[in-house]
Amino acid sequence: MSSHRTEHIVLGDALHLQFHQTQKQMKDNNQVNNDDDDRQNHVMSYSRKRNQSQVTSSQTVVGFVFFAHTFTYDLSNIPDSLLLEIISRLPLKSIFTFKCVCKHWQTLISQPxxxxxxxxxxxxxxxxxxxxxxxxxxxxxxxxxxxxxxxxYNSSKFSVLFLSSFEEQQQSDQFKVLGVSNGLILCCLLGPLIYYVCDPVTRQWVALPRARDKSPNTHPIFFGEGLVSKVNEDNVLTSYTVVRVELLISRVTYLSLETFSSETGKWVDYKLPCANPIALMKRGAGPITFNGALHWFVYDHGMVAFDPHKDPKSCRLIQFPDDRQVENENKHDGLYRLCDACQGKLRFFEVARDSCSFYCFSMWEMKDYEKGEWCSAFKVTRSDLSSSDPELNSWLVKAAFFPLSFHPFNLDIVYMRCVDLACVVSYSIQNKRLDVVSRPIGVVNDLTWRVVVPFVIPRWPTPVPIPPVPKKAGRSKAAHRRRFRSHTQY
Incomplete structure (x- = not known):
């Protein structure tokens, strides 16, 4: 099939899809009167001829006014600006599919x-x-x-996505989602340990090289892996950095970590001094990202922060709010608290473990990041809570909750697991209302902030940056490039 003919077919599909989307949107907005039902039954058609397509409609579609008669158009006469206007209104998946139509379309869609x-x-x-x-x-x-x-991701509604079933959990091979950043996901394979960075939209992925041992006699254990990425002014992903910290048994006055940069393709180790002795939480989840820095939870102090893009390399300690439930936090390793970034704000959300506690939910926000100062946002009692779900409403007096995640775009919503009903609920800070948003299938006994991570589909996926392959003695650069590309899918 020639490229011109393919363009005609695909553009017809694009107009057809855009037409139905526009019509559905108008109906949803109550802009279509019942008296005009006959008039709204538009017909849109296109012929698979080489030089023309046919459209019949009386509806305005992306700048065209199609009267109630059939006319033809020549695709070669349509300016690129109008073609881009049409394509830009289509779903992201369709746009990336249309890049395969011809070189001209690929060039138009690929330009910044x-x-x-x-x-x-x-x-x-x-x-x-x-x-x-x-x-x-x-x-x-x-x-x-x-x-x-x-x-x-075909629904805008919230849901918990379980990537493993009970049967699969009996298998020996295990992958783990470690972190997300700007549409990228950091995963690892346990035994042997291999790190992967992938883009689930474009389905590109790279396998990171293994770091060399510091010495033949030492075999450090690393955990708490985090991912930080950069985008330029065109929203194009330019680089990413993977960071992992060393697990030490005793309290130490330094933070031992390794970083991998997609710009250098190398692992680099650092031992950064801390103002006070620290002990990383072994059961803590991966680090949280705020202000471009990674933050790991530590006992007694709160968090230790590290900015991989800041020179000289250093780390700093950040205290949690003083009036939190310190005893409860130490006893349960932070199981009932959630600290994470949301819409440019660093938040600390706490759930009371006992139903007899006066306050059930409390939250603080970081007032001054450089000084490490927190301010109280709210405290609510169980008598303040309500729910439109009859079953959940009957459990509010005594139900146990585990915080899961903040809503990525809505500062009013916090997601939690209701232990007694084995479901996920949303809590509205403003209305003090809880609603059931997901009833997971399978084992959910360990569903907490430690084992979940929110992932947002990027507005415009870009190719995963490919790290350079460092030269090694006895092997050519071309050989290393071939070895690396064997781990890359496009």
């Missing part, structure tokens, strides 16, 4: 100006997101990427 234009149109749109289960039990990494396919 189009991504900026599309990005600007999406600034006010509500992006889909999911809370991912950190553990994935599969035999091959490709199966992990398959589970992140774009089709699973």
């Amino acid at each position: 100006s189009f991504s900026r234009f599309y990005f600007s149109r999406m600034l006010t749109a509500s992006l889909p997101f999911r809370i991912l289960y950190r553990y994935i039990y599969v035999s091959k990494f490709k199966e992990v990427v398959d589970r992140f396919r774009p089709e699973i």
Whole structure:
């Protein structure tokens, strides 16, 4: 099939899809009168001829006014600006599919100006997101990427996405979701330890090289892996950095970590001094990201922060709010608290463990990050709570909750697991109301903030940066490039 003919077919599909989307939106907004039902039954058709397509409609579609008669148009006469206007109104998955139509379309869609234009149109749109289960039990990494396919994000509603079933949890091979950043997901394979960085939309992934041992006699254990990425002014992903910390048994006055940069393709180790002795929480989840820095939870002090892009390299301690439930936090390793960033704010959310506690939910916000100062946002009692769900409402007096995640775009919503009903609920800070948003299938006994991570689909996916391959004695650069590309899927 020639490229011109393909363009005609695909453009007809694009107009057809855009027409139905526009019509559905108008109906949803109550802009279509019942008296005009006959008039609204438009017909849109296109012929698979080489030089023309046919459209019949009386509806305005992306700048065209189609009267109630058939006319033809020549695709070669349509300016690129109008073609981009049409394509930019289509779903992201369709746009990336249309890049395969011909070289001209690929060039138009791939240019930075189009991504900026599309990005600007999406600034006010509500992006889909999911809370991912950190553990994935599969035999091959490709199966992990398959589970992140774009089709699973076809709903704007919140839901918990469980990537493993009870049967799969009996398998020996285990993948783990470690962190997310700007649409990238950091995963690892346990035994042997291999790190992967993937984009679930474009389905690209790279396997990171293994770090060399510091000495033949030492075998440090690393955990608490985190991912930080950068984008430029065109919203194009330029680089990413993976950081992991060393697990030490006793309290020490330093933070031992390793970093991998996609710009250098190398692992670099650091031993950074701390003002006070620290002990990292072994059961804590991966680090949280705020202000471009990674934060790991430590006993007694709160968090230790490290900015991989700041020179000279250093770390700092940040205290948690003083009036939190310190005893409860130490006894249960922070199981009943959630500290994370949301819409540019660093928050600390706490759930009372006992139903007899006067306050059940409390939250603080970071007032001054450089000084480490917190301010109280709210405290609520159980008598303040309500729910439209009859079953949940009957349990509010005594139900146990585990905090899971903040809503990525809505400062009013906090997601929690209701232990007694084995479901996920949303808590509205403003209305003090809880609603059931998801009833997970499978084992949920360990569902806490430690094993879930929120993932937001990027507005405009970009290629995963490929790290350079460092030269090694006895092997050519071309050989290393071939070895690296064997781990890269496009």
